[in-house]
């Protein structure tokens with residue numbers, strides 16, 4: 010799809026039930042125009058991963074996702090050799106001269122492309138999501154950065170593999186540690202925070218079947234005032250969606266302090282937070 014400006018990005022995202030604000034649509038538009046990766050940062054559950062999925066749908070590109078975790082290394086992020094298959098080939102080789110066998114087993118056929126290489130080798134442009142990059146060690150981050158800077162991977166035995174098409178790259182971070190300056194320099198920065206009451210109401214209406222406008226607005230308002238409290242973990246958009254679904258499942262069509270008291274545990278995951286909210290909002 011050709012998009013002519015941020016407003017169109019926003020409308021296209023809305024069509025796939027992703028409610029963006031002006032900043033999100035502007036950064037997406039610029040990333041597409043400038044061919045730069047987007048670094049999406051913000052608390053858990055505010056729609057970072059979902060943005061990548063929505064972009065893959067509106068641009069009609071396959072989504073390739075690298076879920077980061079502590080200990081993730083090159084062999085899981087970029088590529089590795091299929092040792093098992095290589096061994097079998099060597100065993101089957103028998104008399105063959107070692108030289109030609111070596112050439113043979115370090116060929117495409119024995120290469121396992123992991124998400125980054127897969128994205129680079131794709132004939133059709135993809136959306137490449139590197140999710141929760143703050144979970145990998147700094148060294149691994151540098152390695153990923155190298156691939157993203159040149160859109161190429163060097164494999165000693167095979168040579169350099171350059172991107173056939175330019176992927177749209179999104180990196181997300183929950184901010185558990187600082188990312189490197191080098192990475193930030195490469196990317197367009199996008200902070201996604203908790204939505205406004207209006208945007209959250211729209212998200213709820215898009216994502217929760219059977220929700221009325223009135224209940225959607227109440228949920229968004231109450232959640233927003235809960236986020237203003239001093240909590241260990243503020244409720245995210247996923248939790249307000251869960252809460253709205255809970256209310257519907259219980260046949261509740263308006264929120265009062267009894268309802269809040271009975272269902273707070275769907276929104277808050279620490280007893281201390283539940284106590285705080287009860288004190289400030291239910292008993293007040």
Ligand SMILES: Nc1ncnc2c1ncn2[C@@H]1O[C@H](COP(=O)(O)OP(=O)(O)O)[C@@H](O)[C@H]1O
Pocket residue numbers: 026027028029052053054055056057058059060212215216246247250
């Ligand atoms: N802007 C949005 N529009 C529509 N749904 C949203 C939006 N933001 C969050 N959501 C909902 O919240 C859920 C959690 O979002 P997710 O992308 O997994 O959060 P994150 O990756 O930031 O932790 C999604 O599955 C989606 O249903």
Ligand SMILES: [Mg+2]
Pocket residue numbers: 054057058059140181
């Ligand atoms: Mg996520």
